[in-house]
Amino acid sequence: MNDTGALTTIKLAWQALNVTLSHYRKAPLQAGAILLGIVLAVTLLIGVKATNDNAINSYREAGEALGQQASLFITPKARGASLDEALYFQLRQSGIQALPVISGVVDDAQGRQWQVEGSDIIAALGTFEQRGNGRNHLPLNRLLAGEPIIVMSDSLHQGLKAPPTLSLGGRTLEVLALADSRQLGNRLYLDISLAQQLLKREGTLSYIALFGEPQRLKERLKQSGLPLDKLNISEQDKGAALTALTRSFHLNLNAMGMLAFVVGLFIAYNGVRYSLMKRRRLLLLLLKQGLGRRALMLALLLELLLLVFIGSASGFILALQLSQWLQPMVALTLEQLYGATLLPGNWRWQWLAEGAGLTLIAALLACVPLYLELCHQSLAQNTQSQWHAHRHRSMHKRLFLIGVALLALTALLYPLSQTHQHSLGLMGLLTLAIPLLLPQLLQSLLGLLARLFPSGLSKYAIADTRELVAPLALAMMALLLALCANIAMNTLVGSFDKTLRSWLDTRLHAELYIRPGAGNMAKLEHFLEQQAPGLAHFYQWQAPFYAKGSGNTLEINLISRDADSIARTTALKTPAQAQVQGAPNKQQQALQTVIQGQALAISEPLALMLGLAPGDKLSLCPDKECKTPLTLPISAIYYDYGNPKGEVLLAQSLWQELKLPTEAVSLAVSGMATSAERAKGAGLTSIAALERALIQELGLSPVQVYSQQKIRDEAIRVFNKTFSITLVLNTLTLLVAAVGLFSAVLMLTQSRQASLAMLRSLGLTRGRLLSMLLLQMLLVVLLTCLLALPMGAILGYLLIHKVTLQAFGWTIAMQWDWLAYGRVVLLSLLCCILAVIVPLYWQSRRSLVSSLQQEVL
Numbered sequence: 001m002n003d004t005g006a007l008t009t010i011k012l013a014w015q016a017l018n019v020t021l022s023h024y025r026k027a028p029l030q031a032g033a034i035l036l037g038i039v040l041a042v043t044l045l046i047g048v049k050a051t052n053d054n055a056i057n058s059y060r061e062a063g064e065a066l067g068q069q070a071s072l073f074i075t076p077k078a079r080g081a082s083l084d085e086a087l088y089f090q091l092r093q094s095g096i097q098a099l100p101v102i103s104g105v106v107d108d109a110q111g112r113q114w115q116v117e118g119s120d121i122i123a124a125l126g127t128f129e130q131r132g133n134g135r136n137h138l139p140l141n142r143l144l145a146g147e148p149i150i151v152m153s154d155s156l157h158q159g160l161k162a163p164p165t166l167s168l169g170g171r172t173l174e175v176l177a178l179a180d181s182r183q184l185g186n187r188l189y190l191d192i193s194l195a196q197q198l199l200k201r202e203g204t205l206s207y208i209a210l211f212g213e214p215q216r217l218k219e220r221l222k223q224s225g226l227p228l229d230k231l232n233i234s235e236q237d238k239g240a241a242l243t244a245l246t247r248s249f250h251l252n253l254n255a256m257g258m259l260a261f262v263v264g265l266f267i268a269y270n271g272v273r274y275s276l277m278k279r280r281r282l283l284l285l286l287l288k289q290g291l292g293r294r295a296l297m298l299a300l301l302l303e304l305l306l307l308v309f310i311g312s313a314s315g316f317i318l319a320l321q322l323s324q325w326l327q328p329m330v331a332l333t334l335e336q337l338y339g340a341t342l343l344p345g346n347w348r349w350q351w352l353a354e355g356a357g358l359t360l361i362a363a364l365l366a367c368v369p370l371y372l373e374l375c376h377q378s379l380a381q382n383t384q385s386q387w388h389a390h391r392h393r394s395m396h397k398r399l400f401l402i403g404v405a406l407l408a409l410t411a412l413l414y415p416l417s418q419t420h421q422h423s424l425g426l427m428g429l430l431t432l433a434i435p436l437l438l439p440q441l442l443q444s445l446l447g448l449l450a451r452l453f454p455s456g457l458s459k460y461a462i463a464d465t466r467e468l469v470a471p472l473a474l475a476m477m478a479l480l481l482a483l484c485a486n487i488a489m490n491t492l493v494g495s496f497d498k499t500l501r502s503w504l505d506t507r508l509h510a511e512l513y514i515r516p517g518a519g520n521m522a523k524l525e526h527f528l529e530q531q532a533p534g535l536a537h538f539y540q541w542q543a544p545f546y547a548k549g550s551g552n553t554l555e556i557n558l559i560s561r562d563a564d565s566i567a568r569t570t571a572l573k574t575p576a577q578a579q580v581q582g583a584p585n586k587q588q589q590a591l592q593t594v595i596q597g598q599a600l601a602i603s604e605p606l607a608l609m610l611g612l613a614p615g616d617k618l619s620l621c622p623d624k625e626c627k628t629p630l631t632l633p634i635s636a637i638y639y640d641y642g643n644p645k646g647e648v649l650l651a652q653s654l655w656q657e658l659k660l661p662t663e664a665v666s667l668a669v670s671g672m673a674t675s676a677e678r679a680k681g682a683g684l685t686s687i688a689a690l691e692r693a694l695i696q697e698l699g700l701s702p703v704q705v706y707s708q709q710k711i712r713d714e715a716i717r718v719f720n721k722t723f724s725i726t727l728v729l730n731t732l733t734l735l736v737a738a739v740g741l742f743s744a745v746l747m748l749t750q751s752r753q754a755s756l757a758m759l760r761s762l763g764l765t766r767g768r769l770l771s772m773l774l775l776q777m778l779l780v781v782l783l784t785c786l787l788a789l790p791m792g793a794i795l796g797y798l799l800i801h802k803v804t805l806q807a808f809g810w811t812i813a814m815q816w817d818w819l820a821y822g823r824v825v826l827l828s829l830l831c832c833i834l835a836v837i838v839p840l841y842w843q844s845r846r847s848l849v850s851s852l853q854q855e856v857l
Helices: 002-026 028-061 086-093 121-126 140-144 154-160 192-199 214-224 240-245 247-288 293-338 349-375 389-416 420-450 457-507 521-531 563-569 586-595 604-610 652-657 675-679 687-696 708-751 753-761 766-808 818-844 848-852
Strands: 072-076 098-107 113-119 149-153 165-168 171-178 188-191 207-210 231-235 512-514 536-549 552-561 572-575 600-603 617-621 630-638 646-650 666-670 705-707
Touching: 002 028, 002 247, 002 293, 028 247, 028 293, 028 349, 028 708, 072 214, 086 098, 086 207, 098 192, 113 165, 113 192, 121 140, 149 154, 154 171, 188 192, 214 231, 247 293, 247 349, 247 420, 247 457, 247 708, 293 349, 293 708, 389 420, 389 457, 420 457, 420 766, 457 708, 457 766, 457 818, 512 687, 512 708, 521 666, 521 687, 536 563, 536 604, 536 646, 552 563, 552 604, 552 652, 563 586, 572 586, 586 600, 586 630, 600 604, 600 617, 604 630, 604 646, 604 766, 617 646, 630 652, 687 705, 705 708, 708 753, 708 766, 708 818, 753 766, 766 818
Parallel strands: 113 188, 149 171, 552 646, 600 630
Antiparallel strands: 072 207, 072 231, 098 113, 098 207, 149 188, 165 171, 512 666, 512 705, 536 552, 536 617, 536 666, 572 630, 600 646, 617 630
């Protein structure tokens, strides 16, 4: 009997589903609004997820160009230093399978910079022998003959729309594209001899990759007797270090994708609610004719399931295209910031399952209460009771109280948030609270405005606008969320831009910065004494090291500079109070303790990673085991926006005590003469002339010589690329909200045809009616934008002073960008105007009698 009843319910539900779907054939706009929200939500969520997953997968699987993944790496200890290629030949003679690699940056004819990599082609292809990869489509004879050929992956070739030839380093190179399976990723690949010529680094290597079982390779290296004690030998970590280093970046992208997903769901939910409102009479009629409530509920759930499936499938297809569009931006950002190489991604079916599953769960949680209310209402109930004002006011007050409670909870948890994951959780609470406050705030503000107008059309328009808050609430919530996110992100970007420029003003005190390479510093000093005497010289020493503090050991960059450079270029965040009591200038006193070798200064990112403060002690170790540490107090923490790794700054005396390389890795010069001084025979030269002389006469590569302006331009360029992906996602979220506003206003205006036609029949002209509707919608949008101002500022404050600080270790002075906010408001108002004008134009083509016959909202 139960089985028979269940079967009957399913049959009735199927018949009811056919009836509800036939409604959509007559009103495709309603189905379109629901599908639009689902498609946009899934597109942005899966697009971002696919981009992140492909990037993280690349960290694990990326191998050497044209070759497989290496087991060990031999690298120089000093950053920017090189290896002698003779070491590679000695390794090969010892029977160790090795691959020499050189990489660097080369300028093209238009001044653009390209990251190139060269290796021994035969050795690279030899690592693939066991895997059976063929060598087809690779012109080995031409490459080995030294012909000017540069190779890139098919994906990069298509993405860049690369020309048949490319001019790099003053040479014209033929461009060839290889299959993505060749592990090229976003690298431009050349034969090693050609790469050394372009980079002007003949006889040197960036690193050597070794292949085989790691422990056996280490034993063979010990037995070889090669001088490897002054070099770094590290194991392949399958991308673990890069994954940890970029975790914050990917987490922020996922947060942006989830925000866009929520905004899209708001649009879909608004469409479902509007569709139910328009079909309420039809559904009540079905109940009156004997359709069971369970059957009706099942029919509505099947309809929702069908819409979610269609929307998710369409969104998945668009998400793959979005991922292909976002991939180059993410690749450039990760390459510039972390040196990561991204391989072309592959799509996965589980992304569709995850997107559809998450969308279905969210849709059920949002829509089931509506369905239950509809199915259990009295058959004698007025079909328009849902829109009674007292019910909306009650619901808005409850939402407002929940929002206030979430704001209070966020404020209570704010001091307790110590990691960026916790801070993102706080942002999630704040993001939930902000839209819940909106309907009641709009009602209250419109109520205050109504008191300012006398009786007449203007007072009616304000009162009518208050009635429109309920049907527009979801669209306004989505718009408010997108506006707040946009304001917060623009505030972050604008503030960071000003902070970075200010930091560069302090950090860059010289006019020309030179990295001559290992063993060339003495030659450079002699050249400068002969060609440009009288210049002030500033030195920097650098080496990879380990720091141990609070129980954690991290790989760091150990930095030492001359005393003048430390005093002039170190922008301190906090000096140690205990060491500067009674000092006239606390920062100068803190720096003096560093210069005198009594204490250390550490970068802000390292201080946050290890949980250190001025006055704490830090141990410096030559290896990760940290058996012979040098422990010193921390005198100060300084700002650092140019290095994803932590840095420790110490005096030259401590550098020598640690027995680190005595040769500086870079030299900066200042004191260039003005044109007037050169005319008097001062003997100094211009920056451009000295730069040309260093390249032409000393044989340095352009990437080894940087003017102060060139460094500034490069820093700003990297900064723009770093935030380009987040700004794109932020803009897409705002566009999604704008589409949702358009959809909501379009449906609302269509549903008000009868009431608007009644106003016209009472003598209101078409022009005044259009003006009233425009002003009503613009007023609601404008109030939403005004409310977004303080809420976006709070979100931006949390983003700057918690999330960014904890994720990247960057202290940023918060700056307000009024121009960016004005653009956002203008876009919202423009969307509102279009959303009102379009349905009014459609209505103007209908007869007045036909409009009066429509159901009143």
